[in-house]
Amino acid sequence: MTASRVGDTSVPSLWRSGDEPPVTIPRDPAREAARRELSKRMYHENDPNWFQRALNAFWDWVDELFSTASTATPGGLFGLIVIIVAVLAALGALWWRLGTPRRRPASAPALFDDRPRSAADHRAAAQAHAAQGHWNQAVQERMRAVVRALEERALLDIRPGRTADEAAAEAGRTLPAHGDRLRAAARDFDDVAYGGRPGTEQSYRHLTELDHDLERSKPQLAIGTTGGADLNTHRGAAG
Numbered sequence: 001m002t003a004s005r006v007g008d009t010s011v012p013s014l015w016r017s018g019d020e021p022p023v024t025i026p027r028d029p030a031r032e033a034a035r036r037e038l039s040k041r042m043y044h045e046n047d048p049n050w051f052q053r054a055l056n057a058f059w060d061w062v063d064e065l066f067s068t069a070s071t072a073t074p075g076g077l078f079g080l081i082v083i084i085v086a087v088l089a090a091l092g093a094l095w096w097r098l099g100t101p102r103r104r105p106a107s108a109p110a111l112f113d114d115r116p117r118s119a120a121d122h123r124a125a126a127q128a129h130a131a132q133g134h135w136n137q138a139v140q141e142r143m144r145a146v147v148r149a150l151e152e153r154a155l156l157d158i159r160p161g162r163t164a165d166e167a168a169a170e171a172g173r174t175l176p177a178h179g180d181r182l183r184a185a186a187r188d189f190d191d192v193a194y195g196g197r198p199g200t201e202q203s204y205r206h207l208t209e210l211d212h213d214l215e216r217s218k219p220q221l222a223i224g225t226t227g228g229a230d231l232n233t234h235r236g237a238a239g
Contacts, residue, residue, distance in 0.1 A: 119149035123211070126204070135199035136192050142207040143189040146182075146214060147171075155219055164189040174219045181210050 048056065122145035129138035147167045150156040155174050156167060168186035172179030185207050191197040 119145045138204045139192050139199040146211050175217050
């Protein structure tokens with residue numbers, strides 16, 4: 001160390017000869033000092049927040065996915081785009097054809113509500129809805145008219161809480177010639193009432209024709225103690 005004089009002030013000065021090694025800091029203390037320095041808030045004021053970091057990571061993943069898929073797809077990126085468009089078109093066609101899928105309840109609700117009405121009342125309500133183009137309500141009321149008419153003819157027991165499927169199965173045993181149409185009518189009723197499918201004029205017309213045909217149908221009731229002959233057979237023999 002030497003001192004130089006500038007005016008009346010003595011200024012000490014430090015000097016190192018060229019033969020002395022430079023001052024060095026060990027690696028670990030240097031790393032720790034750099035970490036403390038870089039952790040200061042002033043260096044992170046413009047850093048992206050957590051949402052931006054997550055969004056950047058997502059887009060990086062999408063970019064990597066497309067890059068990998070395009071290399072494995074014939075035609076590269078253009079071929080991948082064609083495949084995606086084709087899949088979306090197929091899904092759109094299925095949605096348009098089948099409608100929005102909805103889960104049907106595990107146990108179907110009862111066919112009738114708590115207000116007892118006659119078959120004629122249900123038919124009148126169905127016709128009024130059909131005249132206004134309200135096919136959902138028209139289909140439901142016509143199915144109720146079908147079942148109520150069978151109850152009024154004693155072909156079905158009057159049982160609260162019966163579902164459309166149960167009514168169709170029971171009536172099909174008594175009127176086997178109409179079993180398939182009864183089951184189809186029950187499916188239409190369930191789809192409209194509980195499955196979220198829109199009713200159609202065609203479904204209503206089928207139910208109306210079924211209602212009229214059932215009115216003219218004769219039941220087949222087995223006579224269990226006389227060799228299993230049905231009621232129509234005995235009537236034919238009597239004639």
